Amino acid sequence: MKIDSVDFFYLAMPEVTLEADGSQDALLVRVAAGGHVGYGECEAAPLPSIAAFVCPQSHGACQPVSASVLGRELNSPADIAAIAADVAYNSMDVLQAAHTFSGIEMALWDILGKMRGEPVWRLLGYRASHGKTPYASLLFGDEPQQTLERARDAIARGFTAAKFGWGPIGRGTAQQDADHFVAAREALGGDGVLLVDVGQIFVDDVARAAERLPALEAARVVWFEEPFHASALASYGELASQCTSVRLAGGEGAHNVSMARHLIDYGGIGFVQIDCGRIGGIGPAKQVADHAVAKGITYVNHTFTSHLALSASLQPFAGLASHVICEYPAAPKALAVEMTGNHLLPDRSGKIHAPDAPGLGITLDAAAVRRYQLDVELRVAGRTLYRSPSFCD
């Protein structure tokens, strides 16, 4: 079958703030091929991502993503890989292209799965979808007491693992940060899994990041996430060599397989966190999962938006029984909840599963999509290159 159309839907909350919450908007992608419809989601700035799909060509290696997608054959996983390779080559100089293609690629897997009546994880070669333990993703409080209360709340909601991120960490002294780590550990008790995410705050400054290691290790933090810029491999490598019990985590910024592989090989991370909505979709993420297995480190999804994105993010490591922990949007904004018709809820043992259903196993809620959709129009030289389509049931 041939890829007939690709449509983008820019959804946003009525108010989008500067808080570290990626669920305030979404770029939904709908692909139609051979009578089937598939969905994906870019974890990306919507406007530049749409622009990268429709922009006029600048030269042979700076073509719009559409040039390598529309009209292509889609009958097998190999076809998806071939399209991905062409996007990488033909849109080599369109930096945004990887983010744009990520949502499209998910939708291609969704279509292929629906066509074959198979879940995507099976198309990837897995025989089973193993349950994952969700962690609550929370922001550090302004004061340690707030951090403690948020951790208690997560425990009360049934979580056994919690990740604290951003907030004041790295902006004051190492001792101030340590007080937050102690508070979180106190609330979680001895058994709770504690994870810390500092959102690139140290840029590439190994010494400042290393100052936090003793307190992180005393609080038995399992991973120390994104101390540095996504490309700062050497800084990761230096810090990793100074860790005793805590392991570094990173990879959400990877927009191709090499970036993620190099964080493992040169950066010495112990947990590789992949956002399928940025790395180019599910296929590249599976390659990273394979590499993680080969290197004896742990693959984790990065997901902060809808359950469509969540399902896509679980597929690449669904079959890895020993890669147990998963990111689970604990308090997403209404649009991220409402845009899908079904949700991935914990089973009786608290585990999350990639759906055992054709494709990604997620339906869309057309009324919600329409409710949150923003109209977008891109015009160049008097021609309309893009105009938001309407979302039909």
Place this chain on the structure above:
Amino acid sequence: MKIDSVDFFYLAMPEVTLEADGSQDALLVRVAAGGHVGYGECEAAPLPSIAAFVCPQSHGACQPVSASVLGRELNSPADIAAIAADVAYNSMDVLQAAHTFSGIEMALWDILGKMRGEPVWRLLGYRASHGKTPYASLLFGDEPQQTLERARDAIARGFTAAKFGWGPIGRGTAQQDADHFVAAREALGGDGVLLVDVGQIFVDDVARAAERLPALEAARVVWFEEPFHASALASYGELASQCTSVRLAGGEGAHNVSMARHLIDYGGIGFVQIDCGRIGGIGPAKQVADHAVAKGITYVNHTFTSHLALSASLQPFAGLASHVICEYPAAPKALAVEMTGNHLLPDRSGKIHAPDAPGLGITLDAAAVRRYQLDVELRVAGRTLYRSPSFCD
């Protein structure tokens, strides 16, 4: 002084083809601050780059580039670095941001130089602007005979160095490629500097790239450029270890300093080629030049568009007397020639110099800019976020 405005001008030839010629369009940036006006140029897809400047915010780490630029203080190189750091942090998840900011950053240096009456290279700490030897950038012919004729033509035009790129190389057998290398060397004679650029054709396949090494070395090729994807550090490193006389070159795809540093440190390249219109501007490029000097390898500019971009690209290594070779757009399209009012021409010894004039030392030709400008309009939710301004003298 404060940054008052940033305007983008999307220029394009009436027809833009798929040939490997980046001079078919241009994204000109004009910045106004404190009564001064500066210019820069993004080497990027214009539409997504403009979108990354004006897009609505998605969350705290996914803000438009404008949020970190407009209204900021601009009085010193440190101010430019501070703005760049904020763009990297606040637009962390806007992949296109680095390409967008590159042209802005150049314009900030241009303004600062004009304000102080100093060329940018002096603001970077250099005492002199040393002449560079331009090489002619040419495409391989379909047949070796065409390659030979193109090399003869370059010699006839006075070039002593020529780079052949793209075309059939890597698409057929190693022997077919070898015939092109022999033809180019024959035409250049024993003294001509021969460079080869294969534009990422081997993606990450070290074995296929390595098959070409004996013929490259027999033809005394100085550098073997971009065998792999810009992020494929491990492939670069493996191939570099198999080179005897030829050195690897790469870096034009780097959109931050770390990427370029890692190509040197992990990829083993001998020539680091930086496009100031992609890496974030002149400041980051100077950091790469410093690293190249520290590591004993050679810095080269990557420039395929106008003489505004060329001037910007020469600044970061203008003061490095022993880094002699430079890319010089040998046959740019009319818009790239006409858009500037002055040009960087070879001196009597055939050398190209970064101008000894305030800022970047390049004037714009207003009539030409207007002649090639495409009108762009970006609308979201009924609001016009961007509308092409008109270019005044």
